[in-house]
Amino acid sequence: VIKIAQVPEGKGFEDYQNVYNDIAAKIEDNLDFDGGAGYYGQLVRLSWHTSGTYTKSDNTGGSYGGTMIYSPESFDGENAGLAVGRDFLIEFKDKYPWISRGDLWTLGGVVAVQESGGPKIPWRPGRKDIYDRATVPEPGKLPDASKDGKYVRDLFKRMGFNDRETVALIGAHCLGKCHTYNSGYDGPWGPSFNMFTNDFYVRLLGGWHVKKWDGKKQYEDDETNSFMMLPTDMALKEESYFIKYVKEYAKDQDLFFKDFSKAYSTLLELGISYPRGSKPFIFKTVDEQEE
Numbered sequence: 001v002i003k004i005a006q007v008p009e010g011k012g013f014e015d016y017q018n019v020y021n022d023i024a025a026k027i028e029d030n031l032d033f034d035g036g037a038g039y040y041g042q043l044v045r046l047s048w049h050t051s052g053t054y055t056k057s058d059n060t061g062g063s064y065g066g067t068m069i070y071s072p073e074s075f076d077g078e079n080a081g082l083a084v085g086r087d088f089l090i091e092f093k094d095k096y097p098w099i100s101r102g103d104l105w106t107l108g109g110v111v112a113v114q115e116s117g118g119p120k121i122p123w124r125p126g127r128k129d130i131y132d133r134a135t136v137p138e139p140g141k142l143p144d145a146s147k148d149g150k151y152v153r154d155l156f157k158r159m160g161f162n163d164r165e166t167v168a169l170i171g172a173h174c175l176g177k178c179h180t181y182n183s184g185y186d187g188p189w190g191p192s193f194n195m196f197t198n199d200f201y202v203r204l205l206g207g208w209h210v211k212k213w214d215g216k217k218q219y220e221d222d223e224t225n226s227f228m229m230l231p232t233d234m235a236l237k238e239e240s241y242f243i244k245y246v247k248e249y250a251k252d253q254d255l256f257f258k259d260f261s262k263a264y265s266t267l268l269e270l271g272i273s274y275p276r277g278s279k280p281f282i283f284k285t286v287d288e289q290e291e
């Protein structure tokens with residue numbers, strides 16, 4: 001399946017920086033959403049789920065076609081709650097009719113990471129809105145949080161990621177929270193959930209116990225009982241091939257930022273062919289434009 005990037009006629013860096021700035025402004029106007037988590041987590045999860053359907057062996061899935069709104073992908077239980085992110089962004093599809101869903105949804109994640117203090121994320125436009133039932137991925141490609149380390153390792157390997165990249169990507173769980181009405185898992189994550197940091201790894205290396213409740217198996221921290229981890233999060237400290245990266249990132253936020261930036265940029269472009277030598281955009285943050 002060939003998916004070739006096609007940039008809308010005459011659109012360049014400035015055009016996409018304008019979209020970036022509009023998204024950033026709307027995030028800024030809604031910081032108290034979701035108990036103070038804001039929209040950062042929602043937008044990063046949307047960008048990840050539109051991309052994480054990718055399978056390297058047959059080059060299917062990925063962010064190119066913006067197919068998440070079509071069945072059967074729209075019915076994938078793992079995508080519950082993502083209408084929040086899509087609805088947040090939809091006004092920019094009207095304002096900038098030339099932008100594709102895939103470009104808008106992945107750009108939304110880039111804005112969220114950069115505006116919450118995270119690393120710069122290289123990003124390229126050119127995804128195309130397509131409706132061809134044959135290109136809509138079947139449910140089951142996105143990870144189930146109740147599983148173990150081997151499952152996580154194999155699922156990310158299907159996308160073409162190694163152990164280091166897998167651990168780096170899941171560090172995005174520093175943002176946002178779980179919502180029982182979406183996944184059955186219960187938030188909270190705490191005061192740092194609107195800041196992109198290596199906090200996830202630092203906390204993960206602390207003490208955790210299984211939460212006593214009638215919901216899905218999940219963990220809460222020994223110290224305050226106010227943070228949570230999924231079983232697949234805990235798997236990162238249970239497997240020898242993951243734990244070494246957890247420790248590296250807990251010690252060195254710059255290293256985490258460097259590895260996350262590369263892996264996340266790759267994730268958002270899985271399956272897409274770009275013209276040789278096409279240079280990614282590195283958008284300025286809102287703060288950088290005020291100087």
Ligand code: HEM
Pocket residue numbers: 037040041042044045048081143144145146152169170172173175176177178179180182183184185230232264
């Ligand atoms: C083993 C892999 C993963 C599993 C099983 C997993 C599972 C989950 C679950 C169950 C939630 C809660 C959804 C809700 O209840 O609203 C969640 C939230 C989230 N996930 Fe993951 N995830 C994984 C990897 C990733 C990756 C690779 C990224 C990004 C690069 C990511 C970004 C997020 C974010 C930002 C949230 C918070 C969403 C919000 O605040 O609404 N996750 N994840």
Ligand SMILES: Nc1cccc2nccn12
Pocket residue numbers: 173174175176177178189193200228229230233
């Ligand atoms: N914020 C958040 C979302 C999803 C999973 C997760 N594990 C720890 C924190 N966290």
